[in-house]
Amino acid sequence: MSQHKTILIVGTYDTKDDELGYLASVILAQGGRVATMDVSVLGEPSKPTDYSKHEVAEAGGSSIKAAIDGGDENIAMQIMADGASALALKLYREGKFDGVIVLGGSMGTDLALDLCAALPLGVPKYVVSTVSFSAMLPPERLAPDIQMILWGGGLYGLNSVCKSSLSQAAGAVLGAARAVEAPNWDKPxxxxxxxxxxxxxxxxxxxxxxxxxxxxxxxxxxxxxxxxxxxxxxxxxxxxxxxxxxxxxxxxxxxxxxxxxxxxxxxxxxxxxxxxxxxxxxxxxxxxxxxxxxxxxxxxxxxxxxxxxxxxxxxxxxxxxxxxxxxxxxxxxxxxxxxxxxxxxxxxxxxxxxxxxxxxxxxxxxxxxxxxxxxxxxxxxxxxxxxxxxxxxxxxxxxxxxxxxxxxxxx
Missing domain, CATH: 3.40.50.12030 (Uncharacterised protein family UPF0261, NC domain)
Structure with a gap:
């Protein structure tokens, strides 16, 4: 079984660049590979991601300009959620990644639920969220094999508390990608x-x-x-x-x-x-x-x-x-x-x-x-x-x- 698995890291790289970078560093240190997807709207990441916010918005049939001009953060994030879901599914079908990890607060989690639901059963899906396990999350939006961990103490900036959650999540999704036995559809x-x-x-x-x-x-x-x-x-x-x-x-x-x-x-x-x-x-x-x-x-x-x-x-x-x-x-x-x-x-x-x-x-x-x-x-x-x-x-x-x-x- 190949250990060289690629994890798609998704988040708002304009506001959570350090945290997303930390996730990548843990995965790389464990021998994994990473691909990065930016779902921010207003700002820019410190360095280019593999899939830009413009590519994400366009994958959903819209644009960053439309997201900004709408003047509503909820509508803007739904544009990005549609695009991220469509792009992630396309990339997975093309064999570009083996598992996904999404980082966010309530808005990022809203997007994460759509993205994970778009991917087939058997694709490792990990969400690091400040609202994990909250009553805000309706059961019907949870992918059957979604995994979550509470991003405790991680609302803003890195610290030893939130690194504990982030490192666990990074190891978990990489381990899952290496170990998963996806459904076998050979039998009806x-x-x-x-x-x-x-x-x-x-x-x-x-x-x-x-x-x-x-x-x-x-x-x-x-x-x-x-x-x-x-x-x-x-x-x-x-x-x-x-x-x-x-x-x-x-x-x-x-x-x-x-x-x-x-x-x-x-x-x-x-x-x-x-x-x-x-x-x-x-x-x-x-x-x-x-x-x-x-x-x-x-x-x-x-x-x-x-x-x-x-x-x-x-x-x-x-x-x-x-x-x-x-x-x-x-x-x-x-x-x-x-x-x-x-x-x-x-x-x-x-x-x-x-x-x-x-x-x-x-x-x-x-x-x-x-x-x-x-x-x-x-x-x-x-x-x-x-x-x-x-x-x-x-x-x-x-x-x-x-x-x-x-x-x-x-x-």
């Missing part, structure tokens, strides 16, 4: 959503069965960021098919929870024409941040603390009708083959008969609402079993094999 990929085996366990049977059929299976933890990664890959057309059996993030978003995968959850595969299998695993729960108050709409609902980070609220029968309509409205946007599986005996381990969250009437109302609002572009199978029963996995595999035979899914 199935994207599946789920939770841990104590709640949903169909993947235990489905994953090896699908692998025997020549497919790779990636299971995404549907707790916000997992769904975001799932949707991002679906939007890129990375999946041969999806098995979206844990759409709880749709319910979370509808109820205003911070544990969200974004408004486009459960839409990207359909819009891309990717064959979809859908089931309503954990549809009846709303997750929320365990150390915060529940969303206002959930006041008075029965809740369960999963751990100190995560709690869940059980929704009412009326709520379930709403959730069914939201799911159906998303499925109506699908352009590819879509099959919905309705396990009539329950949709998570906690709602079995005799379990703490069992609600036969609520489940019946939900299924009835799905039947009523099911769009005409999808098909549905009603299964007299629980989602965690072997019969559910067998029904999924039977449909998958049918799709294989018909060419709906290909190897």
């Amino acid at each position: 990929l199935i994207g599946m959503t789920s939770f841990g085996k104590t709640v949903l366990r169909y993947m235990v049977a489905l994953k090896p069965a699908l692998e025997e059929r020549g497919f790779e299976v990636a299971v995404f933890h549907a707790t916000g960021m997992g769904g975001r990664a799932f949707e991002g890959l679906a939007a890129e057309g990375a999946f041969a098919a999806v098995m979206d059996f844990a759409p709880q993030e749709v319910t979370n978003h509808h109820f205003g929870s911070n544990i969200t995968a974004g408004a486009d959850r459960m839409t990207n595969a359909g819009r891309k024409g990717i064959p979809q299998m859908i089931a309503p695993g954990c549809y009846d729960l709303v997750d929320f941040v365990g150390w915060q108050e529940p969303p206002a709409r959930l006041a008075g609902y029965e809740t369960h603390a999963h751990n100190r980070l995560l709690s869940s609220a059980m929704i009412s029968a009326e709520d379930r009708g709403e959730v069914a309509q939201v799911i159906c409205s998303k499925l109506a946007q699908a352009t590819g083959t879509t099959e919905v599986f309705l396990p009539l005996q329950g949709c998570n381990e906690w709602d079995r008969e005799g379990a703490p969250l069992h609600d036969a009437e609520g489940l019946h109302l939900f299924m009835d609402a799905l039947r009523q609002h099911m769009p005409g572009n999808v098909s549905a199978q009603e299964l007299d079993c629980h989602i965690n029963d072997a019969d559910f996995a067998e029904a999924v595999l039977a449909t998958f094999d049918k799709w294989l035979a018909e060419g709906v899914v290909t190897r």
